[in-house]
Amino acid sequence: MSNATLKVNGKEYRLSFSPHQTLLHVLREELGLVGAREGCGIGICGSCTVLVDGRTISSCLMLAVQAAGHDITTVEGLADDEKLHRVQRAFIDHFGFQCGYCTPGFILSTVALLANHTNPSAEEIREYLSGNLCRCGSYPNILKAVMSLSDSEV
Amino acid sequence: MAKSVHMLDSIARVTGTVPYTANLKLPQMLYAKVLRSWLPHARIVHIDTSRAEQMPGVVAVLTAADLNQPGGPTTFYGVQHKDQPIVATDRVRYIGEPVAIIAAESTDIAEAALHEIEVEYKELPAVYDEIQAMQPCAPVLHGDYPDNCFRHARLRHGDIEVGFAAADEIIEEMYFSPTANHVTLEPHVTAAQWQDGKLTIWSATQAPSLVQQVIAELFNLEPEAVRVMVAPLGGGYGGKGHIRLEPMVAALAWKVNGRPVKLTLTRAETFVTVNKHAAAIHIKSGVKRDGTLTARQVTIHWNGGAYADVSPGLVGSGMLRSIGPYRIPAVQVDSYGVYTNLPPAAAFRGAMASQGTWAYESHSDSIAHRLGIEPLAFRLQNLLVDGDAFATGETLHDIHFVECLEAVASGIGWNTPLQKNSGVLKRGRGLAVMMKSTIPNSTSQCRLLLDDDGQVTLFTSTVEMGQGAHTALAQIAAEALGVPVATMNVVGPDTAQNLFDTSTNASRSTFMMGNAIINAATLLKQKLIEAAVPLLEHPPEELSVRNGVVCVTEKPELCFSLTDILRRNQLTSVDALGEFQTRVAGLDPETGQGVSTPHWHQGAGACEVEIDTETGKVAILRYWSAAFAGRVVNPELARLQNDGNVIYGIGPALLEEVIFDNGQIANPNLSDYNIPAFPDIPHNLNSVSLEGESGEFHGIGEMTLPPVAPAIANAIFDALGIRIYDLPITAEKVLRALQNE
Amino acid sequence: MRFLQPGTLEEAISTRVDNPEQSVIIAGGTAVVLMLQHGLIAPEVLISLEKIPGLDSIRIEDNRLHIGALAKLGDVADSRLVRQYFPALFAACAAVGNVRVRNQATLGGNLAEADYASDPPAALMMLDALVEVKGISGTRQISLPDLLLGFLTTTLEPDELITGVIIPIPTEQPRMAYLRYNNRSSEDRPCVGIAASATFNDAICTGLRLTVGAACEIPTRLSEIEALAVGSPLTDTRIHEIAEGYAAGIETIDDLQSSAWYRTQMIRVHIQRVLKGLRDG
Structure with a gap:
């Protein structure tokens, strides 16, 4: 077992887990943060997306021990108390989801996109979010939601 | 009525808190893993689970030897042909077929225990192509069907020879559509618990009522002894439309006897499931x-x-x-x-x-x-147009x-x-x-309940799987009752409290459950009107329900709110059941x-x-x-x-x-x-x-x-x-x- | 399994030497974690390079670009230096997987994995990059053809680690491109990747470097075919001849994604597209 401190959504957790456990497993099973989900288990679908130091990663492809010492943000860390993050709000306003399983991943990817790029074009949004898969096919609405947050939407 | 109301649980969907079955954690829960056949067609000569059973952390190993015992499940199930064993008996018929299922304290232990089960197979010839499988010399999968054809549906309309003879041109083609997979991002996942002769099942299924019925039959239980609960699904698309993991997880839970056990498929396993x-x-x-x-x-x-x-x-x-x-x-x-x-x-x-x-x-x-x-x-x-006859x-x-x-x-x-x-x-x-x-023939039932806070709860066995059914059904109920959508709550499938529904399949829910709701609302409105008669001092036929009140139709200012009607009748709630059925000749x-x-x-x-x-x-x-x-x-x-x-x-x-x-x-x-x-x-x-x-x-x-x-x-x-x-x-x-x- | 985070290269190498059979090096982890999760490897020791300082730098030294082995593919793609001098490497790194993979996977890890269906190796080979390797007996620099042996196989000795990649900055800035072709979804692994650079004196091509990746076991560069380009204008006929030379000279892979036949066609098509693009500037 490894002992490590994980900093998740601004809180530090002293944890003990087997070093082969993925960050996804520890977030879900040890911390109960179930917004990150396993879809494909190989880093393709993006359902397990979390932010590590502000950058998106697939938590199914990162060992929890690798994440120690870094700032981890999950979808649970976005809303400020009762107030939704603007990206969450935009996804609701534009009906940017159906079954919702992929939604936290899309939202976190959007947060990362907008952090570095305040006015992405539709093409840039499609390209950046291409690594998040939505099997229900809500892509057009997701595009609208993200476009509504882009400064380029005038 | 058409209004783009946001999905009722929108906030849960964007905050990651939808309670998918994949998230389910129960006290004392065990984790299951399935040993699967690596041969496409084989006799099972021998299975030895003894080493796996002795591993620390392994609680139960279920094989076909456990089936057909007094008080336990029978071996075979199937909605139309009972040809499928819960786990393989003496024969496996595809790569990936469940042979044994293990319950352990953790997924890792269950996984490790899989390697300790020994299975001796004797390989049989196999056939994969649907046309070759009907050729005379093809290997036979099920003895009852020597040509491997389990259903031949026929349609004969008009005189085909005359039809072709009347043609100037005959165009003949062959098209192929291959196997594809649903790829629900939430995989198949089922948990079950056997306690005191009763089964509780939590499953990501589109068909809670069907699961209840099939499992009850498999265990020779009354349907009431099987409780099926379904959380919103992370995608269904038909892949969760019928019986999937429930029989083997229920059988394993029966063998465990007491503690709940959960099986979550890996992505690869979903491809050999349906x-x-x-x-x-x-x-x-x-x-x-x-x-x-x-x-x-x-x-x-x-x-x-x-x-x-x-x-x-x-x-x-x-x-x-x-x-x-x-x-x-x-x-x-x-x-x-x-x-x-x-x-x-x-x-x-x-x-x-x-x-x-x-x-x-x-x-x-x-x-x-x-x-x-x-x-x-x-x-x-x-x-084809209206009034035409189909084939x-x-x-x-x-x-x-x-x-x-x-x-x-x-x-x-x-x-x-x-x-x-x-x-x-x-x-x-x-x-x-x-x-x-x-x-063709299906049934939807529901219950609508108005409480004295003015909240209306729809109890429905329709499964919310992203299609927004619960939201659309709440809108239908709200309109039918004449109340705002904001007063609506929806309680999803739980066979212990919700009524029957054939399944959330074939795009039937808005039509079937929608009509059941309208019927329930009509009854509920009648009850409210009757309760309002002594208050408004008008006969029921002069009263109507609209905008959250019962009023005198001709003098709408004479009215009582629905909550007032309940309180004045000293009722905490009033409810009504609704049903809608389709029956066609076939x-x-x-x-x-x-x-x-x-x-x-x-x-x-x-x-x-x-x-x-x-x-x-x-x-x-x-x-x-x-x-x-x-x-x-x-x-x-x-x-x-x-x-x-x-x-x-x-x-x-x-x-x-x-x-x-x-x-x-x-x-x-x-x-x-x-x-x-x-x-x-x-x-x-x-x-x-x-x-x-x-x-x-x-x-x-x-x-x-x-x-x-x-x-x-x-x-x-x-x-x-x-x-x-x-x-x-x-x-x-x-x-x-x-x-x- | 133990997870070790040595603070120096020397420590990492000696840990590796102490556990030659039972240890695995982990950089970003996208490949190693996948293999761990699927039971393809079961090491007793994972040696993480993350805590070794300076291994992720991207800098120019002696007119050569040095990219540390731990530089993330996304950082390589975002690097101003890489974009300025080696747009083909930028494009190849930007084409890998998805944003998340590029945020986690490293250039050194990419090379050490030696997966044929990848973009950066072809670009690096085209650029005459040298891979810096450190082992118990010291440091050596090897070319990509000398590093990559075949499917998921390199010439690295058990005690050796990739520490970085060194790319000579050409005196004359060539025109350069990397073209990745996906034959299925946008998220697929590459079907074929073409890295090319060319210099011109007016219309006369004075040099061509051309590497084909993803379509073959290891990226392939055919110098005798490249030489056909030099000394005359890159006419459509000449480009066609070069494309045919590569199509004929490369043994393509037949896998679930596409047949060997199709990959050969795609080499021919995309070499022509890349070269016409370079010629037309």
Whole structure:
């Protein structure tokens, strides 16, 4: 077992887990943060997306021990108390989801996109979010939601 | 009523707190893993689980030896043919078939214990192809079916010989649609607990009532002794539409006796659990030079995999869904459901209609081309309209194929000129239309409860799987009761408190459950009116319920709020049950003549594609879809269904195929099995939901999906003059076809 | 399994030497974690390079670009230096997987994995990059053809680690491109990747470097075919000849994604597209 401190959504957790456990497993099973989900288990679908130091990663492809010492943000860390993050709000306003399983991943990817790029074009949004898969096919609405947050939407 | 209300649990969906079964954690919960066959067809000579059972942390190992014991589950289940064992008995019939299932303190322990089970097999010859499996010398999977055909559905309408004799041209083609996988992002997941002779099951299923019924029968229990609870699903698409993991998890829970046990499939395991039927479709049409159809003969072999599952029924539906919405005086269909040594197949969004439409709508363009008739004109000339008889002999009502097709043709600008040739990149347009029956005999029940806070709760066994059913049903209830949607709560499937519903399948929920709700609301309003009579001092026929009050119809200012009525009657709540059933006459088994469905699902699609003639790669530039919705409840959610169907349909059209190598799936992962991503979908994607005068709800969960593949193939034909017969339409196939020109 | 995070290269190498059979090096982890999760490897020791300082730097030294082995593919793609001098490497790194993979996977890890269906190796080979390797007996620099042996196989000795990649900055800035072709979804692994650079004196091609990746076991560069380009204008006929030379000279892979035949066609098509693009500037 490894002992490590994980900093998740601004809180530090002293944890003990087997070093082969993925960050996804520890977030879900040890911390109960179930917004990150396993879809494909190989880093393709993006359902397990979390932010590590502000950058998106697939938590199914990162060992929890690798994440120690870094700032981890999950979808649970976005809303400020009762107030939704603007990206969450935009996804609701534009009906940017159906079954919702992929939604936290899309939202976190959007947060990362907008952090570095305040006015992405539709093409840039499609390209950046291409690594998040939505099997229900809500892509057009997701595009609208993200476009509504882009400064380029005038 | 049509109003784009946000999904009721929108906040949970964006904050990651939807309580999917995948998230379920119960006190003392054990974790299950399945030992699966690595051979496609074999006798099981011997199983030794002793070492696995002795491993620390292993709580129970279930094999077929545990089945058929007093007080426990029997061995075989199946909705129509009881051919499938909970775990393999003396024989395995596909790679991936469950042989044993282990409950342990952790997934890791269960996984490690799998390696400690010894199974000795004696391999048998296997067959994978649905046509070869019916050849006389093919290996037999189930002794009761020596030709491996578990269902032969027949339709005989008119005189086929006369029909072909009357034709000027006969067009005969063969189309193939391969195995595909649903790829619900939430995998199949089921938990179960056996306590004091009762079972509790938490399952990601679209069919809670069916699970309750099948499991009760398997364990010889009263249905009330089996409680089934279903959280919202992370996608269903038919893959969770019937019995899946429940029997083996319930059996394992019975053996564990007390503690709950949960099985979550890996992505690879979902590929050996259920797939879309592969189909080989032979279609032959007779047509007059003026474009009039005279006869059609369709022969389909459906690859059902190793167990019949729901295929016997679907093979019959597939018979109806492979003819096409056209007036044809003579029709003959032979629809064969065939056992093979592959994983079982079942409904896949647009069930059986996708395969059928792929064939008959590609074929429509082949006919039009042969006759030199414009493809839209050929369709419009032959499309069924209200009052026509279908090939089953049933008279059609509420028929809108023409409007659907015209809507998409107009959307895409069918009659505007298209610059087809610009060097390497060539463009073309195509369209397609489809008809799909729904479940003939089904039942939906619900309960509406008004409490003295003015909150209305809908208890429904309809499963919320992303389609927004709970929201649309709440809107229907709110309208029927005359209360704001904001007062509505929905309690989803829990057989301990909710009533029966056939299943959340076949786009039936808005129609069936919607009508059950309207019936419940009518009763509830009657109860409220009766309770208001002494207060308003008017007879019931002079009272009505509207805007949250019961009032005197002629003097609306004389009213009591619903909560006041409850309080003044010293009631904490009042409720009403509602039911809606469809019963149709059914079809004659020899001729397929009769009445097949309460109404028809109708949809169309049109697209413009661009093909890179050096690589064969197809880009869909624009796509328009139309579905006949009857009456739209929530326009935004309806649009998500229509667009989502098209996007889902692009997968099997261009990308998706489960590839087998001697029965072994070669691509059971999302790296080798591609599904559509953001850049793969048309930038210009539009849809329309058509409404009808009757105001009857029509489901729209699938209608725009089946036209996708043939519309694309027809556009490719328009651009290049090449016809692709087998899905998916890969770049490589297109390039080969171009080079063979 | 133990997870070790040595603070120096020397420590990492000695840990590796102490556990030659039972240890695995982990950089970003996208490949190693996948293999761990699927039971393809079961090491007793994972040696993480993350805590070794300076291994992720991207800098110019002696007119050569040095990219540390631990530089993330996304950082390589975002690097101003890489974009300025080696747009083909930028494009190849930007084409890998998805944003998340590029945020986690490293250039050194990418090379050490030696997966044929990848983009950066072809670009690096085209650029005459040297791979810096450190082992118990010191440091050596090897070319990509000398590093990559075949499917998931390199010539690295058990005690050796990739520490970085060194790319000579050409005196004359060539025109450069990397073209990746996906035959299925946008998220697929590459079907073929073409890295090319060319210099011109007016219309006369004075040098061509051309590497084909993803379509073959290891990226392939055919110098005798490259030489056909030099000394005359890159006419359509000449480009066609070069494309045919590569199509004929490369043994392509047949896998689930596409047949060997199709990959050969795609080499021919995309070499022509890349070279016409370079010629037309």
